[in-house]
Amino acid sequence: MHDKExxxxxxxxxxxxxxxxxxxxxxxxxxxxxxxxxxxxxxxxSDTQIKVTxxxxxxxxxxxxxxxxxxxxx
Numbered sequence: 343m344h345d346k347e348x349x350x351x352x353x354x355x356x357x358x359x360x361x362x363x364x365x366x367x368x369x370x371x372x373x374x375x376x377x378x379x380x381x382x383x384x385x386x387x388s389d390t391q392i393k394v395t396x397x398x399x400x401x402x403x404x405x406x407x408x409x410x411x412x413x414x415x416x
Contacts, residue, residue: 346366349366349368349371350371354375354378354380355380356378356379356380356381358380358381359381359382359383360375360380360381360382360383361382361383361384362382362383362384363384363385364384364385364386364387366384367384367387372384
């Protein structure tokens with residue numbers, strides 16, 4: 343079985359943060375994750391277009407975070 347088939351059939355848990363390698367980029371699936379409140383981190387491809395849809399104000403306690411935007415990838 344190919345990795346992509348496993349990726350497409352996993353059961354996702356909203357209590358986890360998933361980390362994906364660049365080989366697993368699926369914008370359609372990532373947009374579905376965002377809709378379902380599933381958190382993930384991935385490297386962007388060099389031709390990825392990013393649209394910031396919302397920025398969130400951070401507290402002093404979170405000052406080591408430079409920006410916390412919601413993003414849509416395509």
